[in-house]
Amino acid sequence: MSRFSDYISQQSGDLWHVFVTELKRIVRDPGVVLIFFIAGLGYPIVYNLIYWNDTLTDVPVAVVDMDNSPESRRFLHDWEATPDVKISYICYSMQEAELLMKQQKIHGILYIPSDYSRALQTAGAQAHISIYADMSSFLYMKAVYMSANMVMLDEMHNVQIDRYERMGMDDQTAWTLVQGIPYEPVTLFNPDGGYSTFLIPAMLIMILHQTLFFGIGMLAGTAREENETLYFLPNRKRRRSVFRIIGGRALAYFVVYLGITAIDLLLVPRLFHLPHVGNPLTIMSFAIPFLLATIFFSMTVSLTVRNRETGMVTLLATTLIMFFITGVSWPQELLPKFWLYLSYLIPATWGIHGFLHINTMGANLTIAALQYHALWGLAAMYGLLATGGLWLQGYLYEQRQAAKQAAELPDASLQNTDHIVTT
């Protein structure tokens, strides 16, 4: 019994020792402080500043009105009234407008042909309007095209009523016919439909994931430079201590990141008016397996990092892959199967989807159960991999040391035998 309690106290003492050592290593390393604290807390603010306006408004456009009729002017007036575009130039030919587009002074052109009003007034004729959108950014196209489309639909209803009335219907009948099946579009979540309100919540998770990833890589690389076996515990049988080492270090990152996570996921959305319909307690409960999975994932990968800096030099470019593979920007349904399955192994994938469901769409842990359990699964898997990997590295190291000693041994044994002989 006393041996058991000795064992426990020794184990927890070791764990505490590793935990405190790792905390000291974090705060004493300016590179890690830069990644964990400056990047981990600064990036959310920087991205909010970059995407400040949320949606694109008043995109400059040009119009070419060859008709110049009350009808065409009404269309242009209604278009100008939408928040999306601003008519900056009125051109008299397409060439003129195209030149403005080439010079990037405008990002869309609306062309109304000279027979527009005549076609509208002729029963049974169809009027054509052309819209030219700048495709250098998806958001230009969205603003220019969707706003013109909305105006066109409105205008279409007016013309339809006009035509029915000319066919001899009264106002009420015509209206009932045109609005026979009225519809109402509702945006349930992220109702502003903004770019930042969509992107930044996902980025917040990505920032936590990547700063942990590179910070842990840097700490592991530094430790490896100082001591090939990652500072095994003093005076213990070496390989048996891997659980305490992995556990103590992970606990240090976890404690530090619990604070950073609370600020990034709870405070930042409220400060910058991002969606935050999720329950804070739910978010933090969800963050626990996310952080553990990310920490153990990073520790597993960092087993391969030999120098302090190499992790970042080699793997920084993969940040883009990690972001796109999560299927937030490009829908998950369209990912090729190979990338989809690979994305399941990355904690950020489950983290981002779970966080969007909870924070933006108000899900609870029952609804986000898939992501929540997947993260616990990844935490367990990477926890074991990190421990096993470290054990293996320690084993190989001891083998090498033994081989080295064995190589030196013949001399030593010879000397010994000499000694024996002489005595």
Next chain:
Amino acid sequence: MNYLRAVIVRELKQIFARPLYIFSSVVMMTICVVFFTTLMTSGSPQRMPVAVVDHDQSSISRRLVHEMEATQSVTVVAVVPTFAEARNMMQHGKIYGFMELPENFYADIVAQRRPQIAFYTTQAYTVGGTTAYKQLLTMANLASGAFQREILRMKGMSEKQIMNIIQPIVLEAHLIANPWSNYPIYLLSTILPGILGVIIVMITVFSIGSELKFSTSPQWLKEANGSFAIAIIGKMLPYTLLFLIMGISCNMLLFRFMHFPVYGSHWGLALNMINFVLAEQCVAIFFIGLLPTLRDALSVGALYSMLSFSLSGFTYPKMGMLPFVQALTNAFPLRHYYLNYVNEALMGASFMQCIPQYVAYICFMFLPFLVFKRLHGAMVNLNFPKK
């Protein structure tokens, strides 16, 4: 000249002595290219999952579901009886939108009592949500059109007459240089050079910084006969060549093999790439000169490189940013690369329009001169912390 050759040979030996260099550049870039070119095989969003809440369960509501099924952009994954169930599916992330058809939908249509359709979309996922929104909007309009068609048919009108009444205005979309609104064209043409930029900054900082960290810079200078200029140029040249090959092959892949649109000249695009590579290298030399400690320069280089993707304005345009952030975009070579790419490939604009960007590239190339003394001092005296 002999000294320059000596420095180049020394650098080539280093590049091949450590797998890190080739792995972080060629292998990493290849992985990224393969990833991004295979990621968006469908080009535009297709078959986004949506649901229908059918309170009516009539032949007409089933026909509507059927017609939605027939479209390219959405697919109906479920027909559910209640709003709560559909909303729940949305929170699960199973659907991007749903349409709610009211009770007595069919009967109300026939009696001309104007039954209302509602459709709900989520913008928590912008691409899926927007695609679902567009298609549901179209479906709602089609339903209204179908209703009018039925009534007019009963009045004995011909199909053509009906069509022109229902659809009196047609909006023809001309999407310049990207007629099918193909996503890879938006994304790949700038994100891949951006990734190359990240690799250039990290490798350049590492190659110079590790000389300082491992105190080998005096020997490096000795090979160059003490000339700082020869030392730097000789060290950079093998990488310049490597990055140029990577950059130009990347352009070849996009504009030749994948047939991304080029309205201007391929030579213009190549010139843009050459200047971009040189500018990124000079930015990296500036970082290691400013902070002659490997780990500091790498961290700052990494933070800077990651911001270039947002600040180049190729996803979220510059005009939507705060004024001081707009000014900041100029501090990233990728921003200038993107502008020239738009001018050259999408717009086929005159070279005059690219000149401001080339002036910016030249400014980047002068950056190393600002830190020349500091970096030279660090190389000779090794007077900065190594860890």
